[in-house]
Amino acid sequence: MSDSNRPVRLLxxxxxxxxxxxxxxxxALAAQAAGYEVHVAAPFEADPVSVIQGCGFHYHDLPLKRGGRSLFGEARLLARCARLIRQIKPDLVHHVAMKPVIFGGLVSRLLGVGAVVHAITGMGFLFIRDDWQARLLRALIRPLYRYALGHxxxxxxxxxxxxxxxFLExxxxxxxxxxxIKGCGVDMTTFAPVEPPAEPLVVMFPARILGDKGVHEFIHAARTLKAAGAGARFVLVGRRDPANPTDVxxxxxxxxxxxxxxxxxxFRADMPAxxxxxxxxxxxxxREGLPRGxxxxxxCGLPIVTTNVPGCREVVHDGQTGFxxxxxxxxxTAEAIGKLLDDAELRRSMGRAARLLxxxxxxxxxxxxxxxxxYDAALSKKGAG
Known part of the structure; x- marks a missing residue:
């Protein structure tokens, strides 16, 4: 699909x-600066699409519903992926998250896209739940993953x-x-420590309001600690996600x-503030891939309470940067938060260690x-082939 007279097309x-x-x-901005022609296909959302187009990227609508399971909807998604790839003729496609990896990966391989990169951003609720429906869906998607990732x-x-x-097992x-690649990186000048605000202390949950994100455990902790006399404020910072079965x-x-x-x-777009x-x-x-939040x-040099599960334990060293x-x-969860509420020096020392990490x-x-x-490795392999 490549043409030596044009920039490398990245979708x-x-x-x-x-x-x-x-x-x-x-x-994407770094790729653009390196000479790539950048295209982005995603479901339409006015504000994010305005940002995408403002960066000079080519935007394409994608009829993808993360929680959708209808055969018609999935067939429509496959057809749209195929049309986009035929239209754009990308040299490299970067699929991000489960549905793009599976559906986009299938189409990219079938249509002979020269090179692909797949990003596994977490296992999602299908790999957290263990009911019969989740087990059935896992059995169905495994061969699809195997084919898509076999480019x-x-x-x-x-x-x-x-x-x-x-995935290896x-x-x-x-x-x-x-x-x-551990996470998606953070600008350390944009997210930086400041002097702690005045009391009352604030305990913040910065994530979508989902059961799988642990919001019920957070609420349990808030109820327990407030009943014990804690004067802290407990704050949820995030949006609902009706496409997820554990949405609240x-x-x-x-x-x-x-x-x-x-x-x-x-939802807040100004998380540095x-x-x-x-x-x-x-x-x-x-369970997480590796949570940006x-x-x-x-x-920002803040102590963190999180779970000893994949993704989260990569960010927090127990007893050093948090619990x-x-x-x-x-x-x-309540006990760990309580320790930090009661000890300002512990909060400061863990926050300093978190910043260094x-x-x-x-x-x-x-x-x-x-x-x-x-990208270079995938494209060079294409050239070698």
Whole structure:
């Protein structure tokens, strides 16, 4: 598909336009600066699409519903992916998250796209739940993953070693085409420590309002600590996600507010200004790829309470930068938060260690360099073939 008289065409296939602007735009801008012609295909959202087009990228609508399972909807998505690839003629397609990897990967391989990069950003609720429906869907998608990830000129990016090991054990990917890039990087000048705000102390949950993100354990902790006399404010900063089966309905959230347990600040695009209003970050998630929200918190020098699960334990070193608690354990979450509420020096020391860890492992510069190197590896393999 390449043409020596034009720039290398890079197509991002995304499950959300917003996710592109928050997690991948730095790599896309670097690719553009390196001479790539950048295209982005994602479901339409007015504000993120305005950002995408404002960067000089080519935007394409994609009829993808993350929670959708209708045969018609999935067939429509496949057909749209095929039309886009025939129209754009990309030299390299970067598929991000489960549906783009599977559906875009199938089409890219069938249509002979020269090179592909797949980003496994987490296992999603299908790999967290263990009911019969989840087991059936996992059995159905495994062969699709295996085919999509078998492109002869491909690279597969994992964010944590547990996800990589799972794919290897289930024979979904060859080890020699895998790359580990820890998260999506954070600008350490944009996210930086400031003096802690005045009391009352603020405990912040910076994530979508989902059961799988641990919001119920966070609420349990808030209720427990407030009943014990804690004067802290507990704040939810994130949007609902009705496409996810563990989404929390708005009336439930409003009831938590009415009970005096939490404040719901909703989705905020200005997280560099929001995070410094917190003293403690808590996200007791059930499983992650590598959560950007926790990386941003660490960069801001905040102590973190999270779970000892894949993705989260890559960001928090237990007892040093925060606390790791057992998954689905509200009492343990409350106990860890309580320790930090009671000890200002512990908050300061863990926050300093978190900032150093972020500087060492999670800079945006490292993420961009590793991503562009992965593109080069996939394209050079295409050239060698």
């Amino acid at each position: 991002f296939l995304m499950n959300e336009a917003l996710f592109f602007t928050t997690h991948r735009i730095s790599a 002869p000129n491909g690279r597969v990016i994992f964010q944590n070693p547990d996800d990589l090991q799972m 289930q024979d979904l990917v060859r080890r020699d085409i895998t790359v580990t 309905a708005e009336p439930v959230i409003r009831a938590w507010e009415a009970e005096g347990l939490v404040e719901w600040w909703g 929001v995070l410094p209003q917190a003293h403690i970050i808590c996200m007791p998630s059930y 926790l990386i941003e918190a660490a960069a 790791l608690v057992p998954v689905r354990d509200g009492p343990a 972020a500087l060492d492992e999670f800079t945006v510069e490292a993420f961009v360099a590793d991503t562009l190197a992965t």
